[in-house]
Amino acid sequence: VGQSDKSRAIDAQLFTWPDPNPALLGSRCKTCGFHAFPLVAHCTLCGAVDPEIVQLPRRGTLWAWTIQRFMPKEPYRSSETPETFRPYGVGYIELPGALRVESRLTEANPAKLHIGLEMELAVYVHRVEADGTEVMNYAFKPVGVESRK
Amino acid sequence: MRVAIVGVGMHPFGRSPERTGLQQGAYAARLALSNAGLQWMDMQFAYGGSYSSGNADSLGNELGLTGVPFTNILNACATGGSSLLAACKEIQSGAADIGLVVGFDKHDRGAFNAHPSEYGLGDWYGEAGFMLTTQFFAAKIQKYMHDYGVTSDTLARVAEKAYRNGGLNPNAWRRTPIGLEEIKNSLMVNDPLTKYMFCSPAEGGAALVVCREDIARRYTDKPVFVSAAAMRTRLAGAFEVYGTSVTLGNVPNASEQASRAAYEMAGLGPKDISIAALQDTEAGAEVMHMAENGFCEHGEQEAMLRNGDTEIGGRLPVNTDGGCLANGEPIGASGLRQIHEIVLQLRGEAGQRQVPGNPRTGYTHVYGAPGISAVTILQR
Numbered sequence: 001v002g003q004s005d006k007s008r009a010i011d012a013q014l015f016t017w018p019d020p021n022p023a024l025l026g027s028r029c030k031t032c033g034f035h036a037f038p039l040v041a042h043c044t045l046c047g048a049v050d051p052e053i054v055q056l057p058r059r060g061t062l063w064a065w066t067i068q069r070f071m072p073k074e075p076y077r078s079s080e081t082p083e084t085f086r087p088y089g090v091g092y093i094e095l096p097g098a099l100r101v102e103s104r105l106t107e108a109n110p111a112k113l114h115i116g117l118e119m120e121l122a123v124y125v126h127r128v129e130a131d132g133t134e135v136m137n138y139a140f141k142p143v144g145v146e147s148r149k
Numbered sequence: 150m151r152v153a154i155v156g157v158g159m160h161p162f163g164r165s166p167e168r169t170g171l172q173q174g175a176y177a178a179r180l181a182l183s184n185a186g187l188q189w190m191d192m193q194f195a196y197g198g199s200y201s202s203g204n205a206d207s208l209g210n211e212l213g214l215t216g217v218p219f220t221n222i223l224n225a226c227a228t229g230g231s232s233l234l235a236a237c238k239e240i241q242s243g244a245a246d247i248g249l250v251v252g253f254d255k256h257d258r259g260a261f262n263a264h265p266s267e268y269g270l271g272d273w274y275g276e277a278g279f280m281l282t283t284q285f286f287a288a289k290i291q292k293y294m295h296d297y298g299v300t301s302d303t304l305a306r307v308a309e310k311a312y313r314n315g316g317l318n319p320n321a322w323r324r325t326p327i328g329l330e331e332i333k334n335s336l337m338v339n340d341p342l343t344k345y346m347f348c349s350p351a352e353g354g355a356a357l358v359v360c361r362e363d364i365a366r367r368y369t370d371k372p373v374f375v376s377a378a379a380m381r382t383r384l385a386g387a388f389e390v391y392g393t394s395v396t397l398g399n400v401p402n403a404s405e406q407a408s409r410a411a412y413e414m415a416g417l418g419p420k421d422i423s424i425a426a427l428q429d430t431e432a433g434a435e436v437m438h439m440a441e442n443g444f445c446e447h448g449e450q451e452a453m454l455r456n457g458d459t460e461i462g463g464r465l466p467v468n469t470d471g472g473c474l475a476n477g478e479p480i481g482a483s484g485l486r487q488i489h490e491i492v493l494q495l496r497g498e499a500g501q502r503q504v505p506g507n508p509r510t511g512y513t514h515v516y517g518a519p520g521i522s523a524v525t526i527l528q529r
Contacts, residue, residue: 011273037394045385066287066339073262075275100395115295
């Protein structure tokens with residue numbers, strides 16, 4: 001995990017940051033138990049107000065996936081150029097007892113991805129701003145694989 | 150009381166640099182009016198929509214400023230279906246007897262680049278690289294293939310059929326057949342979907358003249374009746390486009406909800422349908438939508454495509470005009486393009502691509518971001 005003097009989360013409400021052991025933040029309805037990600041002000045299932053904020057499990061399994069092979073147009077914002085763009089994995093991770101969250105995957109080789117694969121949260125540097133601030137985003141990586149900076 | 154479709158018209162889909170989107174809408178409207186033997190001044194109301202080509206009621210500048218109550222409808226891929234639904238209610242309420250439904254669009258090349266704020270999502274969603282509908286469809290079919298044993302051969306067969314059917318449709322954009330191997334081996338875009346398994350944003354227009362069932366025969370001897378028109382949005386926790394999360398367990402999606410509502414409204418079931426137009430923004434979508442709309446069990450598509458069941462001469466022809474794959478997707482016009490095709494088929498006017506056996510009942514289905522679906526059931 002890149003953690004320079006200046007870093008911020010891509011969105012302050014998505015995950016705990018700065019944090020040596022970050023976790024995604026979700027909502028859990030106090031009335032019906034329904035989980036949501038990212039945070040919501042009202043339960044999207046039953047409408048109850050003020051769901052509690054919970055740290056979502058850091059580990060789960062790959063539920064669905066694809067590889068994004070072309071560089072998205074705006075509003076995509078990374079430090080990449082069309083020349084340096086590298087395909088990235090995207091999928092849904094099933095977090096036991098909570099929900100399935102959409103996430104980037106650190107792995108973009110389809111031969112190394114399969115449904116049911118054990119995955120864990122890995123916060124990474126998504127882009128570096130002109131003043132050197134690292135903008136951190138969340139991803140999931142196959143368990144047992146070293147995260148690349 | 151059912152509503153009757155008594156006139157249909159279309160501007161060819163594809164790229165038409167000589168016409169604006171609005172002009173393509175006007176072209177389609179004029180054809181639909183003349184198809185019903187009517188004029189714009191005869192219309193008591195109009196509903197229409199366009200995503201990228203301005204307000205549909207600007208058509209007054211092209212067709213005439215008659216003071217007609219013209220309501221703009223913008224409902225993503227369900228824009229056409231929602232316009233027809235509104236028109237049906239207008240007529241069924243007794244407020245009007247006859248009116249126009251129209252949709253048109255002209256999109257830039259390349260994938261749509263919607264902004265997250267239009268969908269109630271934070272900027273991070275776009276910045277991080279999730280704001281692409283293609284990703285959803287690819288991840289969904291990837292999972293579907295894993296769960297139900299559907300293979301990439303079946304995806305290629307869907308695309309191959311689309312371009313072949315497009316070749317029989319003078320209004321289609323992509324009219325050159327492409328072989329199975331070429332489709333499978335074309336550039337991988339979002340695994341497992343290759344370039345030729347995707348439709349592209351495009352241009353075009355489509356229009357319908359609709360009226361009260363009991364006056365339909367004044368305008369045509371081949372009226373087609375709207376037995377059901379239903380539209381649904383997503384439920385909490387369902388697996389839908391631009392979904393940041395999905396609940397554990399299995400929540401029916403917008404297509405399944407709209408389909409169920411339409412069958413109930415028409416008092417019909419999937420076995421009563423002789424021809425279907427199903428949203429095929431990519432090859433996997435047609436496969437999954439076959440089951441979600443009740444036409445087969447999950448996984449049966451593999452054998453159905455191999456057996457040619459969804460061909461023009463098969464037991465359930467699907468996307469006889471080439472679908473989105475061969476026509477491209479001008480969002481405002483795309484759902485009405487499906488209805489235009491079903492009307493031609495039920496009238497027996499579909500030319501080289503006419504389904505044999507005098508089909509009686511047709512079905513249309515669209516699905517789009519952020520989990521919205523419209524279904525119609527049409528009968529002659």
